[in-house]
Amino acid sequence: MARRVTIMLDDDLVTKIRQKQAKLIQKENKSVSFSKVLNSLLEDSLKR
Numbered sequence: 001m002a003r004r005v006t007i008m009l010d011d012d013l014v015t016k017i018r019q020k021q022a023k024l025i026q027k028e029n030k031s032v033s034f035s036k037v038l039n040s041l042l043e044d045s046l047k048r
Contacts, residue, residue, distance in 0.1 A: 002035075017034065017037055017038055017041070018034070020037055020041070021033075021034055021037045024037060
């Protein structure tokens with residue numbers, strides 16, 4: 001279940017996340033939400 005959480009991100013982090021989002025959109029040729037990209041990045045980071 002998803003939960004809404006409000007956080008503050010630095011502009012440079014938002015830019016990097018948006019760049020990853022754009023690459024995924026091009027690769028998958030479909031819409032990919034900012035939240036999906038951020039969740040994926042967090043999950044990968046926490047597995048390490």
